[in-house]
Amino acid sequence: METVNKHLPIKPKTTRKDSWKKRILAWFRLTNDLVVRVYRGYGNARKVTIQGHVLRLSPLPRRKYRKNMLVNLLAVIRLFFVRPVANVTVRLKGTALQTITDADGFFRIEWVPQEPLPAGWHTVTVELITAHRWITEGEGRFYIPPQTRYGCISDIDDTFLISHSSTIAKRLLVLLTENAHSREPFDDVVDHYQLLAHACTADGQTNPFFFVSSSEWNLYDYILEFSETNHLPDGVYLLSQLKRLRQLWKTGKNKHFTKMDRIARILHMYPERQFILLGDDSQEDPSIYASVIAHYPNQIRSVYLRQINVRNQERTKTLIGQMEKAGVSVCYFRHSARAIEHSQHIGLLP
Template sequence: METVQLPFIPKQNRGLKDRIKHNFLTWLRLTDQPVVKIYRGFGNESMLTVHGSMFRRSALSRKKYRTSIFLNLFGLIRLFLVRPYPHATIRVYAGGQTIETQTDLDGYFRVAVSLNQPLPSGWHVVRTQCVRRTKTSETIVAESEGQVLVPHPTTFACISDIDDTFLVSHSARLLKRLRVLLTRNAHTRQPFDGVVAHYKLLAEANNRAGETNPFFYVSSSEWNLYDYILEFSKKHGLPEGVYLLSPLKQLRDVLKTGQGKHMTKFARIVRILEAYPQQRFILLGDDTQEDPTIYASVVRHFLPQIRCVYIRQVHGKNQLKTREILAEIQEKGVPCCYFAHSAEARQHSVDSGLVA
């Protein structure tokens, strides 16, 4: 993904204060140039969902990943020094359509683009521009390109949590979670043993060559961590997919990262299910927070669409409650697998006929 920005003001034309500020932000690897960022979106035969964030200040892409605790701490903190651009005018070009919208107070925007004719399955490029208007002129403040997925008609689709589902995060233990988050980076964090093999098996199951079961990653982690999570997923070979995260947080809230309102996660899952009413889904989560409760609600409201539920055992104190919730789900005819190791989940996928 590339972002095109307005040119920097030449150094000789800047005041001393602006030069000091620019040099300080450059040292921090931040930019105070306006940036519009598109997150991976999704669509069907009649509509595309395009979404992203507009920033007044944002973090530059990380180029090197080292084991230094200081650099990793600094690298994470930068992601929470962003400054959103509220009430910005965003122009979206997608599916042959042009739509304008406004960012919210967090600088976030989301538009539904109606299609005049269906797009072929696969990833499609979309463009956005941030536009500033006066009575006599219009200026493009920033622009960028992103991708939207129109899934192939496959056997099933997967909706997966992130923290403690495939990424070791210690979500139930705040101090340990923060130590891992603050001292490691996207290359030194680790997935659970066997989880990548299981996800690849699910992605490639029972489909024609070149077609994969789509993955949607839905998490309480914030959009601040989008590139971080994307880099981790790429590094470890997880199936490419669409990511739906939680609203941006500022530096003052960094200690609360991943602790958002979990029921907004339910709403994001509902958007996916409603976009593909004929598709069946596998839900993957863990027992550290609210995944079992959220997935039980999903099953109650969308029973015909849910093929199976997988919950990873991470937090011992929640096991009894989780087993009760999963028993209720199974009573509705939806198979569940409550597993400690990914090898168990993979074997369940084979034994239950999900994969050949």
């Protein structure tokens, strides 16, 4: 039997007050229309994971990028003007498969298609169902990787994107005054990632990339724009719990055990594939990756950790010893050129 959202009203007639409110919000590049956001999903031929949010207040897409501190400040703050919609029903269009959003308006749909899906990007639509059958929907994509030997799971902040995660004041300063076009990746990191994307692959195939971060879903478009601007490998982004404006100062500070859960889901989705883990020592990547290796020793090919925080180096070296004892090659590096040399040394790259 179909579940519906009884507390969501039928689309009302627009009053003059509503019209002015929408105009004011639009001036600030915000909307109070119900929005179904569908992020990039992933899967294999037999199973697909689709994720997203339902929001009643959300930012409109950024259209222009300028080197103006005030403009950049307002653009980032807008990303945290969100109002999630909890306990409403969303349905995968064209199927009877549906689920309920959690307290943060977040949903995850696990879909088993009737026929095996080919490798590549596929379009998907998620519908918000109301009691009066008025439907709001959002469109997204999901990725089925080709049958390559490897996959890559990478952190974002201070792994390829210079973020100063160890110091909250510096992180906020960079986040609030720069934009996705003006920020920079580390030297040679894009070259390393592109080489790994093609490591041991046949012509026309690439190893899949999964970007798993403690950054919030608020920054999804921001990070995606940065990655595309800097020509990082196309991939799937799995971020952390949505934050409201009052929590902006805590950006990037989330429960790290959820990162382990997201990585575990990827490994379960591709049990026959080996993975390359990429991170840094600014927060909890070394301990998370050591735990991943302890639980999935046969699925990890190598680990790359960027040296960011001097105070964490001794602890990181201890964890690296545990990883290497488990038979995993680890590169603890300051510059990506060294990481490229390591990938060549262990046979990932020619």
